[in-house]
Amino acid sequence: MTTCTIRPLRPEDRADWARLWTGYLEYYQTSVPQAVYDSTFARLLGGEAQDFNGLIAELDGRPVGLVHYLFHRHCWKIEN
Numbered sequence: 001m002t003t004c005t006i007r008p009l010r011p012e013d014r015a016d017w018a019r020l021w022t023g024y025l026e027y028y029q030t031s032v033p034q035a036v037y038d039s040t041f042a043r044l045l046g047g048e049a050q051d052f053n054g055l056i057a058e059l060d061g062r063p064v065g066l067v068h069y070l071f072h073r074h075c076w077k078i079e080n
Contacts, residue, residue, distance in 0.1 A: 002060055009044050009054035009066075016063035017041060017056070024066075044068065 009017060018037060025031055044054035050070070057065035073080050 005058045005061075006055055007058065009056055011045060013056055013063065014041060017044075017054070017066060020056075020063060020066045040068075 018041075021037070021040075040052070043051045052068050052070045055067045055069075056063050057067075071080075
C-alpha cells in the first residue's frame with residue numbers, strides 16, 4: 001500500500017527541497033541564483049509573519065512534491 005504524507009518543511013529537507021524546486025523552475029524554463037535558493041529556504045523555515053511557509057509531500061517516505069504558501073491581509077475586512 002502506498003502512503004502519502006503531507007508535512008511541514010524541516011531543515012534536513014534542504015537537498016530534497018532544492019531538487020523539487022529546481023524541477024519546478026525548470027518546468028517554467030527559468031532558474032534563479034544560489035543566493036535565492038538560500039534566502040527562499042531560510043524564509044520557508046522562518047518565523048516572521050510575512051515569511052513563506054512550505055510543505056513537503058512524501059510518498060512512502062520519499063519527498064515527491066512541495067508547496068510554498070503565505071498568508072496575507074484580507075481585502076474584504078480590516079482584520080488580518
